[in-house]
Amino acid sequence: xxxxxxxxxxxxxxxxxxxxxxxxxxxxxxxxxxxxxxxxxxxxxxxxxxxxxxxxxxxxxxxxxxxxxxxxxxxxxxxxxxxxxxxxxxxxxxxxxxxxxxxxxxxxxxxxxxxxxxxxxxxxxxxxxxxxxxxx
Numbered sequence: 809x810x811x812x813x814x815x816x817x818x819x820x821x822x823x824x825x826x827x828x829x830x831x832x833x834x835x836x837x838x839x840x841x842x843x844x845x846x847x848x849x850x851x852x853x854x855x856x857x858x859x860x861x862x863x864x865x866x867x868x869x870x871x872x873x874x875x876x877x878x879x880x881x882x883x884x885x886x887x888x889x890x891x892x893x894x895x896x897x898x899x900x901x902x903x904x905x906x907x908x909x910x911x912x913x914x915x916x917x918x919x920x921x922x923x924x925x926x927x928x929x930x931x932x933x934x935x936x937x938x939x940x941x942x943x944x
Contacts, residue, residue, distance in 0.1 A: 819891075819906050821914055823899035828913050830898055837896040841920035844906060847913045848880035869935055887912075890920055907943075914916045 821844070822837035823832060836842075864879065880887065891906035902915070 811865070816904055817906070818894070818902065819910070821901040821903060821906075825899055828899060833896050833899065833901070836893070836901070836919060836933050839893055839919040841892055842893050842901070842903065843909070843916075843918045843920050844889045844891060844903075844914060845916040846908050847915055848882065848885040848887055849913050850909070851880050851885050853885065856883055856885070859881060863935060863939055869939075870902065880937075884913070894926070895934070 853892075858874045860873050862869040862871055863877060874882065888913075889907045892902045893901060894904055895902040929937060
C-alpha cells in the first residue's frame with residue numbers, strides 16, 4: 809500500500825449510474841480542482857486510536873492528538889483530499905493527486921472554490937512541513 813508521492817497519480821472516480829445521471833456532474837468541467845470526501849474502508853475500527861502519538865509513527869517526533877493528524881486511523885474513518893480535475897467523461901471523473909487507494913468508497917465530491925481557501929495566512933508546525941515534504 810503506497811501512502812506517499814501522490815503527485816500526478818491519475819485516477820478515475822466512477823459515479824454509480826443507478827444513482828446518478830449525467831446531470832449530476834453538469835458544470836463540473838469548469839472547475840480545476842475537487843474536494844473529495846471518502847471512507848477509510850480498509851481501517852479496522854478496533855485499531856483506531858485517539859491517544860496522542862508521533863505523526864506517522866516517527867519515533868523522534870513529539871506525540872500529537874488525533875485531530876492534529878490527517879492519517880486514516882481516525883474516529884470516523886473519513887478522509888478528505890483535494891485533487892485536480894482533468895476531465896469529465898459521462899459519470900467518470902478523471903483526476904490527479906487524489907490521495908486515496910483504488911476502490912475507496914467516495915462519500916461526496918465538491919468543486920474547490922477559491923473563496924473557500926483560507927483568507928488569512930496558513931501556519932503549521934515545522935514537523936508538519938518536514939513530514940509532508942515528500943508526500944506529493
